[in-house]
Amino acid sequence: MEKSLRFYMLALILLFCGTGCFNGEPLSLPSGEKNAVGMIRTSRKGLAPVYAPLAEQIVSDFDLSEKDGIGIDLGSGPGTLIIELCKRTQMHWINADINPNFFPNFYRQAEENDAGHQVSAIFADAHSLPFRDNYADIIVSRGSYHFWEDRVLAFSEIYRVLKPGAVAYIGRGFSRDLPVETAKKIRAQQGKKMKYNVDEKANELSNIMSKLGIKDYRIDRPKPPGSENVNYGIWIEFHKP
Numbered sequence: 061m062e063k064s065l066r067f068y069m070l071a072l073i074l075l076f077c078g079t080g081c082f083n084g085e086p087l088s089l090p091s092g093e094k095n096a097v098g099m100i101r102t103s104r105k106g107l108a109p110v111y112a113p114l115a116e117q118i119v120s121d122f123d124l125s126e127k128d129g130i131g132i133d134l135g136s137g138p139g140t141l142i143i144e145l146c147k148r149t150q151m152h153w154i155n156a157d158i159n160p161n162f163f164p165n166f167y168r169q170a171e172e173n174d175a176g177h178q179v180s181a182i183f184a185d186a187h188s189l190p191f192r193d194n195y196a197d198i199i200v201s202r203g204s205y206h207f208w209e210d211r212v213l214a215f216s217e218i219y220r221v222l223k224p225g226a227v228a229y230i231g232r233g234f235s236r237d238l239p240v241e242t243a244k245k246i247r248a249q250q251g252k253k254m255k256y257n258v259d260e261k262a263n264e265l266s267n268i269m270s271k272l273g274i275k276d277y278r279i280d281r282p283k284p285p286g287s288e289n290v291n292y293g294i295w296i297e298f299h300k301p
């Protein structure tokens with residue numbers, strides 16, 4: 061075999077096998093890593109406009125701008141909501157997620173946004189939260205609860221971890237101030253996979269509250285003017301007395 065041809069073949073073998081990369085992308089990733097890479101990408105592209113208005117709404121609805129204390133974002137993944145919450149509060153925010161592959165990128169993003177001192181990350185399964193009773197001043201979660209297998213158990217864990225007087229805001233979708241055109245565009249990009257019956261989901265959440273004996277709750281279905289045919293998602297706010 062000609063010397064130069066041998067050189068090219070060796071270079072190709074090294075490229076595919078030695079580095080394990082193709083076009084800068086790993087050739088095969090464990091599923092946790094793959095999910096993290098995919099969700100980080102989505103949070104930076106299609107979903108990017110969602111987080112700032114949601115953080116704005118949470119801070120205003122729950123009066124967080126002057127508050128100290130601990131906030132948990134359960135299933136925060138890339139942690140983009142936390143970064144936006146850090147910009148608007150002095151609180152310490154914890155990214156509690158079952159997939160720790162998100163954490164290095166999350167810490168990097170926090171540092172880049174001057175919020176490194178305001179965040180932590182912990183491996184956490186919603187069904188058995190690694191926090192003591194009465195720990196958090198607020199627990200939020202976006203786009204995660206529908207992955208939890210035993211939602212009654214997971215919501216009971218959230219309730220256990222809330223401080224007396226604290227609030228949880230858990231759900232999926234968008235905040236009420238997300239512009240309708242933006243919401244439409246995101247839903248169009250998501251296609252069928254994000255189609256669900258909001259009435260059914262509202263019933264499910266109410267049933268969970270009644271099973272847990274939680275009386276102080278509100279189902280939130282954002283419907284800004286002009287959003288009649290756009291699914292803004294479903295949220296539940298509940299308080300621990």
Ligand SMILES: C[S@@+](CC[C@H](N)C(=O)[O-])C[C@H]1O[C@@H](n2cnc3c(N)ncnc32)[C@H](O)[C@@H]1O
Nearest residue numbers: 135136137157158159184185186202203204207
């Ligand atoms: C669709 S992503 C949403 C991420 C983020 N909240 C957002 O809105 O950008 C769902 C997240 O829920 C996490 N998750 C799924 N099941 C979980 C569980 N049992 N406990 C904690 N986190 C979970 C996933 O690892 C993932 O980060």
